[in-house]
Amino acid sequence: MTERFASPLLDRCPPSLPPTAYTDPQRFEAERRRIWAREWVPAGRLSDLAPGRMRPVSVAGESVLLVREAEGGRLSAFLNVCRHRNAELCAAEAPVGRLIRCPYHA
Numbered sequence: 001m002t003e004r005f006a007s008p009l010l011d012r013c014p015p016s017l018p019p020t021a022y023t024d025p026q027r028f029e030a031e032r033r034r035i036w037a038r039e040w041v042p043a044g045r046l047s048d049l050a051p052g053r054m055r056p057v058s059v060a061g062e063s064v065l066l067v068r069e070a071e072g073g074r075l076s077a078f079l080n081v082c083r084h085r086n087a088e089l090c091a092a093e094a095p096v097g098r099l100i101r102c103p104y105h106a
């Protein structure tokens with residue numbers, strides 16, 4: 001006869017998060033600051049962005065601009081905001097040239 005070991009997952013049901021954990025904006029903001037804004041977060045697959053293209057993605061409530069160089073295909077990520085007056089740099093997937101030009105004041 002084989003000996004049976006008690007599994008900690010089977011002898012009791014661990015407490016789960018309260019329902020408000022999924023809907024509370026304050027909890028979301030705390031998680032965004034403490035977890036998602038501090039760690040590397042997958043933003044997509046490299047194969048989904050062709051070389052020479054750029055695309056905005058949302059990461060933890062921030063707009064991030066993914067840019068793939070035409071030559072070599074190196075991937076970079078930037079906040080999708082102009083440093084001048086916070087205009088959005090890119091609203092939809094587009095070709096990328098030698099530089100990223102802000103659409104507001106160029």
Ligand code: FES
Nearest residue numbers: 082084085102105
């Ligand atoms: S807001 Fe981008 S150049 Fe002024």
